[in-house]
Amino acid sequence: MDSLTGQPRPVSRRWRLTGWLLAAVWLFFLNVPFSTALQQPQSWRRIVGVVTLVAFGLGYVLLFQWARNLRQHLLPIPVHRARLALLLLLGLGLASIPGTAGDWTATLVFVAASAVFLLPAVQALVIVALCALTPLVAAWLVPAWTGESTVTFAVLLASFAMFGVSRLAQRNSELQAAQQEIGRLAVAEERARAARDLHDILGHSLTVVAIKAELAGRLIEVDRDRAAVEIAEVEALARAALADVRETVGAYREVTLVGELAGARSALVAAGIAAELPAEVPTLPQEWDQLFGWAVREGVTNVVRHSGARCCTIRVHQDLVEVSDDGRGPSAPDPSGHGLVGLRERALRLDATVTVGRGPDGSGFLLRVHAPGEAR
Known part of the structure; x- marks a missing residue:
């Protein structure tokens, strides 16, 4: 058949x-x-x-x-x-x-x-x-x-x-x-994987592009030089997103924790959200480095899109990564979002645990990916 x-x-x-x-x-x-x-x-x-x-x-x-x-x-x-x-x-x-x-x-x-x-x-x-x-x-x-x-x-x-x-x-x-x-089933699984990857890539990149374009629109009348910088970054982000899509189709794309932290800083600054990021990251096995990179990408995308936060904090340890904010947080945390589904499936392959919900003090939003004990 x-x-x-x-x-x-x-x-x-x-x-x-x-x-x-x-x-x-x-x-x-x-x-x-x-x-x-x-x-x-x-x-x-x-x-x-x-x-x-x-x-x-x-x-x-x-x-x-x-x-x-x-x-x-x-x-x-x-x-x-x-x-x-x-x-x-x-x-x-x-x-x-x-x-x-x-x-x-x-x-x-x-x-x-x-x-x-x-x-x-x-x-x-x-x-x-x-x-x-x-x-x-x-x-x-x-x-x-x-x-x-x-x-x-x-x-x-x-x-x-x-x-x-x-x-x-x-x-x-x-x-x-x-x-x-x-x-x-193999074809269906491959199609679902490709859909998740494209969602994770374009969802993050296009969110940042939209925010930077909006910022450039506000700055064009008051600070043309700063607006030109933002437009240049929009162009660079669009080209990077296009390259990511091509690499995804070719199955060559790699997500790294360091690369995603750099992207997170740019996205948060463009959205007017203060970023507290680690100065250094621990050396991780490749599969954990990629998983934590995906977690940072998904968490920051949600912060920029939905949180209304003033500050976003990212913590990285040998066995976990956390993305939290001081925003309004979800009225009813929904762990079934498309991006979170993809993150959970990636975590499941490594027996990691994905936790979403409000922060420890009951405010904001927290995304945590925790490695199992034997992987620490």
């Missing part, structure tokens, strides 16, 4: 031809009744025998291909249609009696095998039993039909073989379905 369109992949021409051959090769076992029909002294009997056997063989091959195609596309086989098809096969076999005499029972081998492939286990078992008993009962009722006990053995053997084939086909279908589901 194509992972993009959700449609089954087309079956190759060679594989379709192989399927036809697998179905047709078994028609060799109709040679006995076919030979009997050709040796009939009366022409009408020859015609009836040959025509019905040809129709029987064609019907069997088409039925097999129909069921095989449904299995390949992971579709259920309609039981009522399968029963009707088996009745038609049996009817063609019975119609061949004028030309094949007792050898018509060879068609029961195909009916039994088809039932195993098409029907649920209990129904198939009943049909196999009836097909196995029919030659014995027919030979007892019509003494001229001798040697039909071999057909009973053939019915049982073919049914057992088809049972193995059908179970193998079912397992292959289940494996194919599982592989397709894994592929679909």
Whole structure:
């Protein structure tokens, strides 16, 4: 199945031809009744025998291909249609009696095998039993039909073989379905990851761009030089955001704690928020450095957007990072924001804990990412 369109992949021409051959090769076992029909002294009997056997063989091959195609596309086989098809096969076999005499029972081998492939286990078992008993009962009722006990053995053997084939086909279908589901989930997860990354990048960058553009608009009449500086920074931020998007698409982007602290200082100053940042940061493993960088980015973005704060404090230790402010804080802290979801998922990969809520004194807002004990 194509992972993009959700449609089954087309079956190759060679594989379709192989399927036809697998179905047709078994028609060799109709040679006995076919030979009997050709040796009939009366022409009408020859015609009836040959025509019905040809129709029987064609019907069997088409039925097999129909069921095989449904299995390949992971579709259920309609039981009522399968029963009707088996009745038609049996009817063609019975119609061949004028030309094949007792050898018509060879068609029961195909009916039994088809039932195993098409029907649920209990129904198939009943049909196999009836097909196995029919030659014995027919030979007892019509003494001229001798040697039909071999057909009973053939019915049982073919049914057992088809049972193995059908179970193998079912397992292959289940494996194919599982592989397709894994592929679909992988695509969905990758799309969600890309969406989170783009949100985290553009949400932060565009917030800072908007604030700096607003500041430049206010300064343009009173301090053109300062406004020009702010506009230059807006241009630089826009170019950096574009580069981040390109790197995200290419899966090359790296977030670092030092880089995010520098960006946080610029964003907070542009928003008129006093920034208390650490003068130094501890040396961290790469994965923790990236996680703490994401935490700083998400926390500062929320402070600039929503807090109305006058001061933002960022603390970094070996085992945790905190972003807090003295703003109004949320009336009901919502941990399900899109950015926080992405941060939580990144933290979960390292068994870290993400805490959001009001500050220790009950005011403002606090975002904390805490490493587990063994990672400290």
